[in-house]
Amino acid sequence: MYDIYIYASYGVTAVLLGGLIIVSFRQLSRARAHVAALNQAASLNQDDKKKEGA
Amino acid sequence: MPILAAICRQHMHLSWRSGQTVLAVSFLFIAITLLPFGLGPELKLLRALAPGLLWVVLAISLLTSLERLFQADYEDGSLDRLLLVPLAFEAVVLAKLLGHYLALVLPLIASVPLAGLLLNIEAARLPALVAAMLCGSPALVLAGGIGAALAVSVRRGGLLTVLIAMPFYVPVLIFGAAAARVSLETGLETGVAIGPYLGILAALSAASLLLAPFAIAAALRSALR
Amino acid sequence: MAEIENLFSKVQHSRDAVCRAEGLACVRGAMPVFEGVSFAVSSGQALCVRGANGSGKSSLLRQLAGLLPLAAGVLTPPELARNAHYLGHADGLKAALTIAETLAYDAALAGHGDGSALGDVAMRLGLAGRDWQFVADLSAGQKRRLTLARLVIDPRPLWLLDEPMTALDDAGCALVGTLAKAHLQSGGMIIAASHEALDFADAELLLGSEA
Amino acid sequence: MLKALENISALYANPTRFMGLAAKLHMPLWALAIGLLAYGLYRVANVPADYQQGETVRIMFVHVPAAWMSLFGYSFIFFASVTALIFRHPLGHVAARAAAPVGAVFTLLALITGSLWGQPMWGTWWVWDARLTSVLVLLFIYLGYIALWQAIDEPIRAARAASILAIVGFINVPIVKFSVDWWNTLHQPASVSRLARPALHADFLYPLLIMGAAFLVLFLAITLTRMQMEVLRQRLRARAGKGGAAHV
Numbered sequence: 001m002y003d004i005y006i007y008a009s010y011g012v013t014a015v016l017l018g019g020l021i022i023v024s025f026r027q028l029s030r031a032r033a034h035v036a037a038l039n040q041a042a043s044l045n046q047d048d049k050k051k052e053g054a
Numbered sequence: 055m056p057i058l059a060a061i062c063r064q065h066m067h068l069s070w071r072s073g074q075t076v077l078a079v080s081f082l083f084i085a086i087t088l089l090p091f092g093l094g095p096e097l098k099l100l101r102a103l104a105p106g107l108l109w110v111v112l113a114i115s116l117l118t119s120l121e122r123l124f125q126a127d128y129e130d131g132s133l134d135r136l137l138l139v140p141l142a143f144e145a146v147v148l149a150k151l152l153g154h155y156l157a158l159v160l161p162l163i164a165s166v167p168l169a170g171l172l173l174n175i176e177a178a179r180l181p182a183l184v185a186a187m188l189c190g191s192p193a194l195v196l197a198g199g200i201g202a203a204l205a206v207s208v209r210r211g212g213l214l215t216v217l218i219a220m221p222f223y224v225p226v227l228i229f230g231a232a233a234a235r236v237s238l239e240t241g242l243e244t245g246v247a248i249g250p251y252l253g254i255l256a257a258l259s260a261a262s263l264l265l266a267p268f269a270i271a272a273a274l275r276s277a278l279r
Numbered sequence: 280m281a282e283i284e285n286l287f288s289k290v291q292h293s294r295d296a297v298c299r300a301e302g303l304a305c306v307r308g309a310m311p312v313f314e315g316v317s318f319a320v321s322s323g324q325a326l327c328v329r330g331a332n333g334s335g336k337s338s339l340l341r342q343l344a345g346l347l348p349l350a351a352g353v354l355t356p357p358e359l360a361r362n363a364h365y366l367g368h369a370d371g372l373k374a375a376l377t378i379a380e381t382l383a384y385d386a387a388l389a390g391h392g393d394g395s396a397l398g399d400v401a402m403r404l405g406l407a408g409r410d411w412q413f414v415a416d417l418s419a420g421q422k423r424r425l426t427l428a429r430l431v432i433d434p435r436p437l438w439l440l441d442e443p444m445t446a447l448d449d450a451g452c453a454l455v456g457t458l459a460k461a462h463l464q465s466g467g468m469i470i471a472a473s474h475e476a477l478d479f480a481d482a483e484l485l486l487g488s489e490a
Numbered sequence: 491m492l493k494a495l496e497n498i499s500a501l502y503a504n505p506t507r508f509m510g511l512a513a514k515l516h517m518p519l520w521a522l523a524i525g526l527l528a529y530g531l532y533r534v535a536n537v538p539a540d541y542q543q544g545e546t547v548r549i550m551f552v553h554v555p556a557a558w559m560s561l562f563g564y565s566f567i568f569f570a571s572v573t574a575l576i577f578r579h580p581l582g583h584v585a586a587r588a589a590a591p592v593g594a595v596f597t598l599l600a601l602i603t604g605s606l607w608g609q610p611m612w613g614t615w616w617v618w619d620a621r622l623t624s625v626l627v628l629l630f631i632y633l634g635y636i637a638l639w640q641a642i643d644e645p646i647r648a649a650r651a652a653s654i655l656a657i658v659g660f661i662n663v664p665i666v667k668f669s670v671d672w673w674n675t676l677h678q679p680a681s682v683s684r685l686a687r688p689a690l691h692a693d694f695l696y697p698l699l700i701m702g703a704a705f706l707v708l709f710l711a712i713t714l715t716r717m718q719m720e721v722l723r724q725r726l727r728a729r730a731g732k733g734g735a736a737h738v
Binding site for chain 2: 344360361369370376380387388390
């Protein structure tokens with residue numbers, strides 16, 4: 001009759017740790033996306049400079 | 055020494071003139087007055103809780119007074135001057151904390167007996183309570199000083215100071231309230247009962263007196279960089 | 280203004296004192312501000328640091344005052360901040376104090392608590408007869424004049440002045456010039472950051488992109 | 491200008507090497523964490539019911555490792571901050587900042603599971619038991635540390651302030667533990683608190699150790715993920731400041 005407490009504690013563990021893992025991975029992928037965007041933007045104006053230079 | 059005395063005196067002077075002292079003491083009385091409304095008027099209950107409540111309210115009033123400890127000087131540039139005083143910056147920090155202690159903490163502790171009457175505390179317990187507060191309050195001011203120094207560059211750093219200082223208050227509150235509570239069971243005349251508690255409180259204060267100034271000075275230097 | 284000269288008459292700074300900096304570099308946060316800055320200021324000389332906003336004039340002065348660590352470079356004497364006055368943008372005055380109390384605090388910080396000569400210091404700074412007035416009620420120019428009191432009350436060989444002329448009227452600027460000249464005559468050194476030219480400056484240091 | 495840029499990039503050089511290393515380590519570490527967790531849960535699933543507490547003892551296999559991780563987390567932050575301050579190693583700050591929320595979540599987990607475990611026995615959700623109270627204060631220490639990072643906007647100054655707090659806070663942990671334990675005995679007659687485990691029988695101990703190891707590797711895996719994210723964020727801030735010219 002105590003099973004509810006057991007399932008609750010494992011459920012809370014799954015929710016809290018799962019949430020933290022998901023949030024961390026999402027933040028990581030968003031940061032990677034921003035860096036990629038910045039690199040792309042940087043290489044774009046690199047090409048423009050080359051074009052102007054040539 | 056005269057330089058440190060001047061720094062201490064000026065902080066006291068400014069706290070007094072800007073009404074910090076009056077504000078802190080009135081905060082103490084406000085909190086104590088509100089408690090019976092929450093807890094109910096029976097004197098027996100209030101008497102039982104009085105020592106602990108007085109300690110908690112003292113700690114919180116102290117914490118709220120610490121926010122502007124360094125921030126005012128940080129903003130108007132006098133922290134730069136204090137850093138250039140030809141003395142160890144830790145000593146300057148201690149002088150300022152002493153000024154804060156004399157200008158704010160002593161008046162608070164002095165008003166605790168009166169506030170205690172509001173909670174129907176037994177008069178016999180007051181000496182032990184005040185003694186414990188005198189032993190423990192340096193630790194509270196020094197720990198709060200660390201929080202204030204770390205949060206000095208933060209716009210509304212008051213709450214951050216309280217959150218940072220709170221864990222350091224736990225030991226002082228535990229032994230402080232215990233000293234006051236135990237003092238009545240065995241009666242003050244024996245006096246031996248609260249001796250060890252005062253000892254622990256004094257030890258906590260001495261330890262923080264040794265460690266806190268370095269942390270505070272490091273935090274302030276870092277904020278000025 | 281004549282009486283200001285003799286204010287420093289009894290003060291003599293050592294004639295062979297020199298402040299030298301080689302290859303100074305400054306980094307604020309992750310941003311490089313300047314690098315490779317070198318200069319030397321000897322007794323009786325004043326250096327004016329010029330440069331656009333953000334070129335690091337204030338950062339350089341804060342480095343000399345020891346408030347900001349050097350990213351690179353060497354300062355001689357290393358502890359030059361110990362006997363220097365640093366007057367930054369923020370005046371470091373307390374609004375709740377009166378002028379007399381502020382001057383008394385300056386004297387106490389200088390180590391000699393005698394408040395005797397403070398009366399005529401206030402008078403010389405054009406703040407005569409206002410001892411009772413609170414700093415809060417002073418104008419920006421008057422507050423700048425009050426910050427100059429430290430230089431007079433506590434004579435130190437090196438002055439680090441950040442924009443000394445801001446908020447000062449012509450009389451105020453003249454006052455700063457006279458004080459500076461008197462300080463230089465008594466063997467002192469000045470390093471000042473300023474937008475406009477300083478008449479007492481012997482040398483100039485330009486900070487900025489082309490440095 | 492170039493010389494200043496060089497010593498800036500030296501500041502970031504080892505993070506670049508770190509990112510390469512982290513990318514290689516990332517997936518294997520996560521695989522190990524999941525594997526250990528799965529094996530641990532399997533072992534926990536078929537542990538015999540405890541003669542005393544019956545089924546609820548199974549909560550111990552989550553509560554105790556979480557409490558271990560909350561203490562491990564703060565020691566991790568302390569040592570990372572010390573290496574950052576003493577050896578001028580910026581990665582220390584990154585590691586400390588990345589580990590803080592992970593430690594805080596484990597502390598919160600320890601509190602919730604502790605209360606869930608205590609409820610059937612004491613009939614209330616919260617008991618001022620010595621261990622639970624110390625873990626509660628530790629949660630405030632974590633929150634203070636995280637709040638300090640958030641509050642100071644300039645990254646280098648925030649890192650220095652946080653490392654000072656981490657070191658000072660670390661000294662305070664044993665003092666809090668001592669005073670809370672003493673305070674707890676003052677009030678409760680010295681009844682063995684239900685959370686105190688009698689010497690554990692072997693078939694309880696091994697699953698507990700496995701779950702402990704699983705939580706440890708999980709802690710490290712999440713922290714490693716967050717460290718990579720923090721390094722990238724710092725670069726974004728630095729490059730945003732310089733007009734994003736340099737490549738990453």
